[in-house]
Amino acid sequence: MSDYRSEVAALAMDGWLRQELGLPDVGISAEFDKAAxxxxxDWGTVGPFADDFLPR
Structure with a gap:
């Protein structure tokens, strides 16, 4: 799979876990830009790979 991006897979897993466990959405997303x-x-309200990813 030459187009595989581990970052995209990680964000997909993050979204799935948040949905399944009822965790709050922090606005993290990945979108394919066809032109580019x-x-x-978009890391939302947290930095990439932040340890403190749940809002207080």
Whole structure:
């Protein structure tokens, strides 16, 4: 799979876990930009790979 991006898989897993466990959405997303032929990441209210990912 030459187009595999581990970051995208991680964000998909994050979204699934939040939905299944009823955790709050922090706005993390990844969207494919066809014109740029790349993935645009939006880290929402947290930084990438932050340890403190649940709002207080």
């Amino acid at each position: 032929d790349s993935v645009k990441f």
